[in-house]
Amino acid sequence: MSNASQVLSVREKIGYSLGDLAANLIFQTLITYLAFFYTDVYALPAATAATIIFVVGLLGAFVFTPMIGLLADRTRTRWGKFRPWILWTAVPFGALALLAFSTPELGERGKVVYALVTYTLLVLVYGANNLPYAALSGVLTGNMAQRNSLSAYRFVAVMIAQFVIQVLLLPLVLILGDGDRVRGFESVMTLFAIVGTVFFLITFATTRERIVPTPAQSSGVRQDLVDLARNRPWQVMLLLTILVFVALALKGGMTIYYFQYYLDPTALAGFLERTGFERAIDGLNALLTGAGMAGFLWPEDAPTSAFSLFNAGGIICMILGIGLSRPLANRFGKRNVFGGALTVSTLFLLAFYLYPPDAIGLVFGSQILHGFFYGITIPLLWAMIADVADWSEWKNDRRATAIIFSAMLCGLKVGLSIGGALVAAVLARYGYEAGASVQPAAAIDGIRLAVSVYCSLPFLAGVALLFFYEIDKPMETRIEHELGTRRARAAGAAA
Missing domain, CATH: 1.20.1250.20 (MFS general substrate transporter like domains)
Structure with a gap:
């Protein structure tokens, strides 16, 4: 494949970067506000919240992530190896993000189970979405200059998401909830889920895998x-x-x-x-x-x-x-x-x-x-x-x-x-x-x-x-x- 054929259009770079913006609206919220949400909004004991976050985090790092990596490298579809994962996880990711920041009244034990199950599923689907998304950057082009450019587009999107979460999220929660943090978080996460799902679908539709392993490669x-x-x-x-x-x-x-x-x-x-x-x-x-x-x-x-x-x-x-x-x-x-x-x-x-x-x-x-x-x-x-x-x-x-x-x-x-x-x-x-x-x-x-x-x-x-x-x-x-x-x-x- 010629070097020229691996030049990425601005459309493809923006389309790819929207996937990172979508993922980081959720990821940045998780690492910045999940403990606050569990303790101050959903009223879980602090020790319980810390245990859920720590245990599920280790499960994501040492079980879900390598498992998905091995599966993604062995995926074969007409859309490629990694793009299909973005398509398959777009709607579940948005739905689980909303569920994880919802506050159903289930009693003390029920709330713990609900938080554990929804966060575990969110971490699993986040890995199934984000790992193939990250790996996709390695097969869109083999042109080093284009790869540098793609990374720059991608991380401008990350910084935009980080700005929204670290600077504007709490004011948005208070505004959309009219001062009620419970309603505010649900409204904000509904907005993030809709925007994120649409952005993931755009990423899938606008990108193309150009680097394909040879059929004889051992797997x-x-x-x-x-x-x-x-x-x-x-x-x-x-x-x-x-x-x-x-x-x-x-x-x-x-x-x-x-x-x-x-x-x-x-x-x-x-x-x-x-x-x-x-x-x-x-x-x-x-x-x-x-x-x-x-x-x-x-x-x-x-x-x-x-x-x-x-x-x-x-x-x-x-x-x-x-x-x-x-x-x-x-x-x-x-x-x-x-x-x-x-x-x-x-x-x-x-x-x-x-x-x-x-x-x-x-x-x-x-x-x-x-x-x-x-x-x-x-x-x-x-x-x-x-x-x-x-x-x-x-x-x-x-x-x-x-x-x-x-x-x-x-x-x-x-x-x-x-x-x-x-x-x-x-x-x-x-x-x-x-x-x-x-x-x-x-x-x-x-x-x-x-x-x-x-x-x-x-x-x-x-x-x-x-x-x-x-x-x-x-x-x-x-x-x-x-x-x-x-x-x-x-x-x-x-x-």
Whole structure:
């Protein structure tokens, strides 16, 4: 197949990226608000909610994900290997997302069973949808530049979903529920389910699998596992994925404490006033109430409002960084750009430990610069994993895209679990007092260390790992050329 025939249209790139937007409307809601929903909306005991989330999360990581990876690599349909999974799961995914955030009155035991069953089914269907979706990026094109471009489109969509969830979801819940969080969550999830289902169907309809394994390729599970064990780029990327998501979970979980207990509330309120944020919210409320709608119920305390604005600024700058990712990767190679951008972004994380409590402008400035440079790395991680699938095919003359991506998704879930556990471990280690309006000095110092030094260490370890990742720019070009020649020869022989 010629290089030109593997050029993706803007239509196909947008169509593919809509699948990530749809999935992340649900995924970001799960990782950000599921515990809150179970405890504060559905009134489950906190320990019960934590057990459900933890057990089902492990089930998803170590049972559902590898199982679906093995099945997807062996799927044969007229639509391809991975596209059918997106079609088959579109409606069940939307329906289960709505059911998981519904609140039927079933009694204490019944509610626990309902939450366990609906969340388990949602995690299963999420894996059956998202793993083939991720693997699809590796077979849409073998053109490295096009793969970089596709990843950039994809992760702009991810950032849009993240912005909606982290910045706008709670206000939407309050508006659509007219102040009732139960009705609000059901209304929001109904909207997400409808939008997500439509977007998945668009992804299926607008994409085409161009990289097809040769009919003679062996498909034994044992051989897949042997290939993985010998695949050093895959081993590096697995460890890198775990480290990156440990850092993200630790930073994400600890930053709210940095705002609540370290930064000066008076300085935060003054910053919100000087930047025009409060006037903007007042103006929006006047517009909404004038149109006969409910007001935009934004949190009133300065730390919470500033934290939401902090997240919004970081996400917007990540999107700008994503836009720069493709041209840099095309020129210097994914490995070098990923390592350089991650190093610079980590320096701005380290700076959080140095700022005094009233240096609000510096805190926001560091977040903006960290977000921009980290944004450059976001598309590259998954594009590099697709390159690992190419490397495996190049070395072994066999392609096993889904099992490679399933291992990485396991790494992602392991990283999120470790990082989330570290949040609680750091707070306990430094004497955090739950519910106290003022924390001990040791706890505050632990919070400052966690959002700066501790979450920087996994990032820096990841940068060091890249020295063992051999797929640099020259090797990318060699693999692309040699695989293209092999595929063209195989296609000619089959004709």
